[in-house]
Amino acid sequence: MIVIDSSALAKYLLREEGWEEVEKHLLKPVYSVDHLVKEVSNAIWKHTVIRRYISKTTALTIYSQLKRLVDEGIIVLEAQEKYIDKAFDIAIENSITIYDALYIAQALKYGELLTSDRRQAEIAERLGVKTIVIT
Numbered sequence: 001m002i003v004i005d006s007s008a009l010a011k012y013l014l015r016e017e018g019w020e021e022v023e024k025h026l027l028k029p030v031y032s033v034d035h036l037v038k039e040v041s042n043a044i045w046k047h048t049v050i051r052r053y054i055s056k057t058t059a060l061t062i063y064s065q066l067k068r069l070v071d072e073g074i075i076v077l078e079a080q081e082k083y084i085d086k087a088f089d090i091a092i093e094n095s096i097t098i099y100d101a102l103y104i105a106q107a108l109k110y111g112e113l114l115t116s117d118r119r120q121a122e123i124a125e126r127l128g129v130k131t132i133v134i135t
Helices: 006-013 019-025 036-050 056-071 084-094 098-110 118-126
Strands: 002-004 030-033 075-078 112-115 130-133
Touching: 002 019, 002 098, 006 019, 006 036, 006 056, 006 112, 030 098, 036 056, 036 075, 056 075, 084 098, 098 112, 098 118, 112 118, 118 130
Parallel strands: 002 030, 002 112, 030 075, 112 130
Antiparallel strands: none
């Protein structure tokens, strides 16, 4: 099973370079922690309000696509509380954010991580998680 992080899902939804590679992994259900929705929603917001890359109408459409992926079970969300203790240890030991560490902690259970974050991927691999890095 694959855990998808917010960097990979945002790349897919915002149609950033490499998004097609992410799409290939969404043909079957993937897992993530529940804060994924907040992080990806924030990326959509940033592309709309800060960078002004997309219109408000487009942002709302992309946000609806995000919700649909979850509602249709393409992305299976689990409570971050299940992984927070392990994530805290990973974050402290590897000097990464707790947000990134949560995906690694979950991937330790499922065995594989899909990300666009090279540093996160390096740490996950060091901890024995197979990683797929989409750049």
